[in-house]
Amino acid sequence: MKTYLKAGIFLLIFFNSAFLTVQAQQSLNDKELVWYHPNFPPSNFVDGLMEGLGYNDQTEKYIAVQLKQYQHKFVVASYQRIIHSLKYAQGCVVGVYESEQRKKDLLFSIPYLLTFPNGLIIKEKELDKFKPYLNEKGFISIKALLANQQLFAGISGGRQYQGAIDNALLASSANNNIITSSNKDVFSGLLQMLDKNRIDYLFGFPEELEYHTSLGVLDNKMKFIPIDEMPRFLKTYIACSNNAWGIKTIAEINQLLFNIRSEAKFLRFYQFWLDFDSKKRHRSLTQQVF
């Protein structure tokens, strides 16, 4: 009888301590916030002298400093990998767009930044090839352009181009004139393909094109053309894992974002990369929307 009692007490202590260890581990994990970010200049710089100076890098840091209740970790991964990691592990990412598909897997913050949408990038000397698809404002029709199978588009497999571009790409996915790159880098490789005449056009952000062309590694002068079917701006979000931890974390992030998203010092992270006119337009849009 005594032996059974001893064994019972031992088991009780064993399970109790095991339970406490699991709880402590869980609580430690709950206090850890993993920020995932891609190599995506100028929004993220992951190496070299520019490391950490991108606008999403700085937003991430700005928020991390204020969320003192967490231990912050930073992980570099491709967008595809980030979405996968957030689905199966715990963490957040700065600077993503909302979509129906993503909303199933991730929790989104309130919008915190307006960004200018992706546009068309071509070699300036080949502008004539694209003139039939331009309207009087100089904007291009993506639907009409993709219908021309003589012109080859380069796209990144892991990247969301948003709205009309994604819809038009989906509708044309059976076409042979769309070349999909599965590289970790979602822009510069395609830009080099354009420079070397392997594709006729690609999509990207205006500030992204400006940054890459300024590095002086391209032979051709490039041109950015806005897309007629795209909105004038897009709302950008922070997304976290869709679980109990994510619900709590997003609530804390939202509280913070609500207070800082119209602050000049916060907006400056993005506006730093814009030209003078775009910066002015961005200020006025932000005032209207937030």
Place this chain on the structure above:
Amino acid sequence: MKNNVSSLLIKFCLMSSLITSPFILSAEELPSRLQVALMSKIVAMELNLAKKQEITIFVLNAERIFELLSANVGFQIGNSILLKVDQGSEIPKDKYDVIYIGSFSQEQLALDYSSTNNALSLYPMGAGLENNGSLGLGIKSGKPTFLLNLNQSEAENLHWNSTILKVAKLK
């Protein structure tokens, strides 16, 4: 003993300058926006500037750099706030924490100014300067690079964080 150390340091710097010559020749001018973005890191790596609450910058003959820096007045630069940015084509009379030397024409006078006032001298590489300022900002094979001049840094009484020694080429 002190003389021996100084002479060794000078020899080391001379040898480094020989080693880095091809580097200086091949580095090109870094786009202005990237130079300004990097200034935030640079001022955090110099120990005197890193301790300052406010930083002032004078831009000598570099209109674009001045425009970009001016947009950042009142905001954080490194650990400090960018208090004031002025520009001109003459050496300033007032004391500034940093002087950006945009052209060859007054390079030596600007270096004398920075030594006298303990001001950090920055300049763009590949822009026709003699590359004698404390820190040159350039680009090589699409990657931003620094060229650090230890002699001039000493003259300006700068104390660099060791991180910069790992990432910069030495002159």
